[in-house]
Amino acid sequence: MKMIRLFHLMHKFEEYNEEGNVSGESTALDDVSVEIEKGSFVAVLGHNGSGKSTMAKHLNSLLLPDGGTVFIKEYDTRDEAHLWDIRQTAGMVFQNPDNQIIANVVEEDVAFGPENMGVPSQEIWKRVDESLKKVGMAAYRTKSPNQLSGGQKQRVAIAGVMAMKPEIIILDEPTAMLDPVGRMEVIRTIHELNRLEGITVILITHYMEEVVDADRVLVMDGGKLMMDGTPKEIFSRAQELKKYRLDVPQVTELAWELKQEGIELPDGILTIEEFADALCAYRDALK
Amino acid sequence: MIKDITIGQYYAVDSPIHRLDPRVKLVGTVLFIVSLFVAEGVFGYLAAAGALAFVIHMSRVPFRFMTRGLKSILIIMLISVSFNIFFTEGTPVADVLILRSMTWEGLEKAVYMAIRLIMLILGSTIMTLTTTPNALTDGLEKGLGFLKKLHVPVHELAMMMSIALRFIPILIEETDKIMKAQTARGADFESGGIIRRIKAMVPLLIPLFISAFRRAADLALAMEARCYHGDANRTKMKPLRYEHCDRGAYGCMAAYLVLILILKFVWKGWIAG
Structure with missing residues (x-):
């Protein structure tokens, strides 16, 4: 089943001059068409200003198309009657952990979504318990968000989305402001949710290492969808990625360079283990 | 800290x-x-x-x-x-x-x-x-609920109060950061008379306000993404009983x-x- 369908999505921003009048338009999204399968883990890569965040906001009806159509399940995002269904189905986690936590106590923040949806109190308690367990934050439920680390705050934000029982979670650079430990925590959590709960994940990022384990990678540049494939396929096109000002993971780059020098290595090596195996295989072949 | x-x-x-x-x-x-x-x-x-x-x-x-x-x-x-x-x-x-x-x-x-x-x-x-300030806010919201009939936005005021409580420590921390950054670049917040000190606060307040507005915009977006639409059909995790x-x-x-x-x-x- 297709969870998300974009048909020729266009989005324009108006540009303003110094007097505050409209001076022109810039196209943030230009004819983007893509379909995303239920339960998949899709990473969206792109340099700053490539339109990836704008696209994310379209998936939650925070922005509406200037052209084309966006469907979340069977709902058109322009259909106001289903606005709350769409926002409940496609939960969103933002970049800055501080600016998306509303309540002064962890458990009350997780409850914010269900409260808005009008879920009965007892059910809210159940959902809060479950969601905090799923992200491994149950021990912190009565803490103030100000006492948590960035990674923990981001997991609370994910729990807040989970409590709304979404089918899709869109994460807009959730790790950009975190330290390496926090980044690992968050990425592990979303992989678990994808694997164990069957949640469709859209991870927007510019960290290559986070993309390696995705089912599918979309590369955006200048508002257009440029590449679409598995991480292996995408990273074996290292030259093309460079054109979009993106780097491949370090091992992939190293493998690619070695290959240019005439060492027979397979395309699209993504992890250090894979690289080591490939090198060993090459050594054995030489003997 | x-x-x-x-x-x-x-x-x-x-x-x-x-x-x-x-x-x-x-x-x-x-x-x-x-x-x-x-x-x-x-x-x-x-x-x-x-x-x-x-x-x-x-x-x-x-x-x-x-x-x-x-x-x-x-x-x-x-x-x-x-x-x-x-x-x-x-x-x-x-x-x-x-x-x-x-x-x-x-x-x-x-x-x-x-x-x-x-x-x-x-x-x-x-x-x-x-x-706790939170309980007090909840109490005011529920206790003054009758004012809603007179079109007093009780829920909105209570929400604003609780968000303010959440952001006060964050903004204090931010003030501290900006102050250090400005001091590192030669700003002087400590010497001089009252007028001079007030003037010295300007390069502190402007970035603070800009960042507060940015945070407010982010927060509004995050609240909308989580289905916030005022208190119509809203339930509570911990209703006052x-x-x-x-x-x-x-x-x-x-x-x-x-x-x-x-x-x-x-x-x-x-x-x-």
């Missing part, structure tokens, strides 16, 4: 008073203040003091935390007491020097006034010491008010008779 500061003066301990519904405490505080102005005569004040002592004892908050609030009103108290002593008509205390303008009636009034003020401050301090002890507390308050009224009329009769 700076981010560990607590807002308000909540004293965390488990007591029957802490566990009361915030609405009960709000109503109780208002009633107590009213009763102070209704009460008359020695017995009335004794009853009020007794009730106050009982609640203070029940709250299990050390007494020295209560008296802190009194320091801030010391000057106001001194002024009002001396006005009462010197400007009340009546029999002078004695016929020498300054005592000539002091009256017995004034002294009596001043003593009552001072007692009243002290008890008023103590009474309201108990509420803030035993109720009256328990037995809350009803009991209301009963005690009613009994206390009746007692104060009875003592007032008894006192009046006694004076007249």
Whole structure:
């Protein structure tokens, strides 16, 4: 089943001059068409200003198309009657952990979504318990968000989305402001949710290492969808990625360079283990 | 650390008073203040003091935390007491020097006034010491819910209050960061007269405001993404519900008010008779 369908999505921003009048338009999204399968883990890569965040906001009806159509399940995002269904189905986690936590106590923040949806109190308690367990934050439920680390705050934000029982979670650079430990925590959590709960994940990022384990990678540049494939396929096109000002993971780059020098290595090596195996295989072949 | 500061003066301990519904405490505080102005005569004040002592004892908050609030009103108290002593008509205390303008009636009034003020401050301090700012916000939202019929945006105001409480520590931390960044670039916040110091605050306040607006925009987006649409069809994880002890507390308050009224009329009769 297709969870998300974009048909020729266009989005324009108006540009303003110094007097505050409209001076022109810039196209943030230009004819983007893509379909995303239920339960998949899709990473969206792109340099700053490539339109990836704008696209994310379209998936939650925070922005509406200037052209084309966006469907979340069977709902058109322009259909106001289903606005709350769409926002409940496609939960969103933002970049800055501080600016998306509303309540002064962890458990009350997780409850914010269900409260808005009008879920009965007892059910809210159940959902809060479950969601905090799923992200491994149950021990912190009565803490103030100000006492948590960035990674923990981001997991609370994910729990807040989970409590709304979404089918899709869109994460807009959730790790950009975190330290390496926090980044690992968050990425592990979303992989678990994808694997164990069957949640469709859209991870927007510019960290290559986070993309390696995705089912599918979309590369955006200048508002257009440029590449679409598995991480292996995408990273074996290292030259093309460079054109979009993106780097491949370090091992992939190293493998690619070695290959240019005439060492027979397979395309699209993504992890250090894979690289080591490939090198060993090459050594054995030489003997 | 700076981010560990607590807002308000909540004293965390488990007591029957802490566990009361915030609405009960709000109503109780208002009633107590009213009763102070209704009460008359020695017995009335004794009853009020007794009730106050009982609640203070029940709250299990050390007494020295209560008296802190009194320091801030010391000057106001001194002024009002001396006005009462010197400007009340009546029999002078004695016929020498300054005592000539002091009256017995004034002294009596001043003593009552001072007692009243002290008890008023103590009474309201108990509420803030035993109720978290969040609970207080919830209590205000639910307790003033009837104002919604008059189109007062009670829910929105309460939401704003609780968001403000959440962001105060964050903004304080941010101020600290900006201050350090500006100091590193040669800004001087410490020397010079008042005017210079106020001027030095400008490069601190502008970035702070810009960042606060940015945070507000982010937060609004995040709230919308989580289906926030005001209080229509909104439920609560922890709805305020009256328990037995809350009803009991209301009963005690009613009994206390009746007692104060009875003592007032008894006192009046006694004076007249």
